Amino acid sequence: MIRLEHVKRSFTVGDQPVAALRDISLHIAAGEYVSIMGPSGSGKSTLLNMIGLLDRPDAGLYLLAGQDVSQLNEEQQAQVRRDKIGFVFQFFHLVPRLTAAMNIELPLILAGVDPQERKQRVDELLASYGLTNRADHRPEQLSGGQRQRVAIARATIMRPAVLLADEPTGNLDRATGREVMALLEGLTEQGVTLILVTHDHEIGDRAQRQLVMVDGQLASDTRQP
Amino acid sequence: MTLTDTLLFASGSLRGARTRTLLMMLAMAIGVAAVVVLTALGEGARRYVIGEFSSLGTNLVIVLPGRSETSGISPGMLVGQIPRELVLDDAQALLRSNAIRRLAPLSVGSAQASNGARNREVMVLGSTAQLLAIRHMEMGEGQFLPDTDARLASSVCVLGAKIRRELFANEAAVGGWVKLGDRRFRVSGVLKEQGESMGFNTDELVIIPVASAHQLFNTQALLRILIEAKGRDEILRARSEAESILLARHSGERDVTVITQDAILATFDRILRALTLAVGGIAAISLAVAGILIMNVMLIAIAQRTQEIGLLKAIGAPPAQIRKLFFAEAALLSLVSSLAGWALGEIGSFVIGRAYPTLPIGAPWWAVLAALATALGTGILFSVMPARRAAKLDPVLALARR
Structure with a gap:
């Protein structure tokens, strides 16, 4: 599903180049449940952004479902993000002025889906995430757990093949975090590839495959020989 | 994203920041109203003068003694003669x-x-x-x-x-x-x-x-x-x-001047039309100022909505779409405020017309059209830069900010 070959990425901090990713090669199969752990500044978020096409590698190759996506222009990358990738963020990133239902609908609007079909798909998703009675609430009127469920609904409404979650429980209490994790793990059972960045071992250890990053390199991979 | 959805989304974000939207609308509406009222006044003055002149008579030709010419000195002047x-x-x-x-x-x-x-x-x-x-x-x-x-x-x-x-x-x-x-x-x-x-x-x-x-x-x-x-x-x-x-x-000896009423009328018409254009133009400057204000406020809005823009990019909005959204916002804002300004200007003209009933006040259609076009034009023109800036935002940075 995802294949990275010798991917490098460095940033310039002040006038010093800092390598965030040093020669990463990685293969993740469709339907895998992967956690990426590591200390702050180890490059795990950069790796996730790279996989999510929010960032471009300086060198190396990125194949997503067999397609070389690192060479696509911005327009094409946006389309790949829209159709194949879902994002879940630590801070939810819901649009504050829109209701829960409208936040979930957003990717469908961007994709130009017909309004009737939009409503039907949003309603289905609201129901399956237990948010039906919260549909017309704005994010500020929702609890943290509800917000993250809305965000997950938004990330999955386009039925993406890959779901990327950056510290999805980082802003939630333990009990709510567990609920959210259960929801995400439920999705992997439906065949979604889930990649999770966290520094919480309790959460990271639940994944089938665990990657640990240190200083821009993969320090360990439970699947690698 | 369809046009309807783009407009709905844009109007949603305008309604989301009510104070900001109202302030921008006020600035633009005042500009349009100023153009409408001032040209209405100028046009009123023109119609008044023309009307008064026409009431003097029809098909008039007027003979005046003396020659109003600056082509040189007539021989009579040198010997101290006054015109016959x-x-x-x-x-x-x-x-x-x-x-x-x-x-x-x-x-x-x-x-x-x-x-x-x-x-x-x-x-x-x-x-x-x-x-x-x-x-x-x-x-x-x-x-x-x-x-x-x-x-x-x-x-x-x-x-x-x-x-x-x-x-x-x-x-x-x-x-x-x-x-x-x-x-x-x-x-x-x-x-x-x-x-x-x-x-x-x-x-x-x-x-x-x-x-x-x-x-x-x-x-x-x-x-x-x-x-x-x-x-x-x-x-x-x-x-x-x-x-x-x-x-x-x-x-x-050509020592009389013969003028026609039509020529005088045409002269007055020209002078007063130029005057109307001039005051209209001055008022239009306020529209340009309003345009710059809109640009400023949009730039601030983009800074405030960095996260939202980052999110839109992450969930698959291409840069062109982001630009379109901000364009739509500027266009909607300019449209609504210039229409409001037009209404305001017409009300103002009506009130002035009531206060000075002899003045046939009324904004000429070309001034109204020009004011609306200038407002829309500046609004959209000055949104180009903010829209481009929004479209260029790096989603990683935009989302990283809390």
């Missing part, structure tokens, strides 16, 4: 032209008018019976000057409505006597009250035969000759024939 006067015989001679329907010589002076103990200083106009028809004046009571030979100095006069009130009060004026200077005139009629026109108040005028005026003021000179051409098409012929007749009479 325009006299009554000149006026009579003009009637030879068949392009001229009628004419009225004018001579003006001021004199003390009295009826018994009541007296006041008045402006005395010497003319003939034709003046009534040429100047479109109407009689309130009695008769105008008798239609006799212009050289006959008969002792009759016609009073303006205000003079009649002041000299006669409740007495019957027609048939009464008025003393002008040292001569007595019988009142043959009173003009209908018509108020001021072009700074010339016929209500405060006394009209006597031109020959009597010449005697009263001890002169032969005419101030003007008012000519009415036979029709609109004859105006230019009346003018050129008047010129050639007077040229022949004044031994080949």
